[in-house]
Amino acid sequence: MMGEFEYLILAAAAKLGDEAYGAAIRMEIEQATGEHCSIGALYTTLDRLEGKGLIKTRMGDPTPQRGGRSKRMVSITTEGVEAASEFYAAIAKLSRGVTWQTNREAVRS
């Protein structure tokens, strides 16, 4: 089973499609979670996902916007799609019938 941060990266990469690379994934995650996503966490997790065969990365073309530096482009493999689907299904299954508002009130009382 993958970790939640790994899932977030896969989901962001899937959403971005051909435009998935380090900075864009980071912005997607930060916008979705409202939390800071460090480059260290992002790149080490990208490596881990690549090691597991869930994504593939390649160096893209340099752009002036990035000071002439290349992007690390990310694409999800078939295994990555399956693993993310399983993770999402497990979360959805587990969350079915759970009302967090109710639980929060139960914890308060």
Add this chain to the structure above:
Amino acid sequence: MANQPRSGQVITGFCSRPTELAAQLLDPREREAVLGDLRELGVSQSRALGEILGLAARRQAALWANCRPWLTLLLLILPLSLLLSVKARFAAQESGVYLWMYANNLDVALLGNYGFWYELAHSVPIVLAIFLKLFCWSWTAGFVLGLIGARTAPISRSLLVLALVLGVSIAAPAYLAFYWRFFEPTLSGLPPAMNDPVSAVWLYRSLFPVLVQGTLVIIPSLVGIHSGQMARVFPKPWRVAFRALAFIAIAELLWQNSFLWLFWSPLLAGKMAGLGKLNMFALVVYWPLLYLLAMGMARRIPVIAFTR
């Protein structure tokens, strides 16, 4: 909310010198992507520096999670640091005697004496050979570390420097004090206090060993680590040859310096000291000079491509 996307924004002068230096800790491909990302995201220089250092720390931590760097530390860095520190301290004592003879006892009347110049001509090559060998051994030690673990080199470099600093300040003086007191009189029959007038001078007792350690051990070993990292691009047969040369050179460090055999029996040490005179591999110690010369020439003549 966290950083807002700044797509299309061009940030000039993003990479400060500290950021560029910190990025050197990353692999070239990763450095390219990370610096580009940080520039595109428009993070401040201080934050960029923090992020790069954070990534470098994660990378190093991941590398040190397996046993290989630890084995390198225990089997190479610590023993080599101790050996080089003891050798440097001993070299400082040996050469310090000559320096003391000429610097602290110089009499102008001696300058007209043929014997003085004869002795000086005899002493200078001895001191130079001591220093040259120490340089070569230190460079070789660093080269091995760079060659076997290029990715762990940043941490290896720091640990090596730390071990060498501790070596010159604590380990080597303790080792040699023990050696001079208990072993040298047994092996050579010389009184342990024969160089007391030299060691009574603070310069030769405290400062000179530190200078020798800094200039002939720490700096060459750091240069050696860099050379070893660069040498990883050579084909395997070359790398095997470099390892063999380095192994022989390090073996020579032990072979030629009987005072490093403290924990061997004095009898065995005496016998091996005799065998050392017949040693055919003594010249291998100087292999770094040939290597550095060849690399210097290769840089000037691009046609010579060792990597092919």
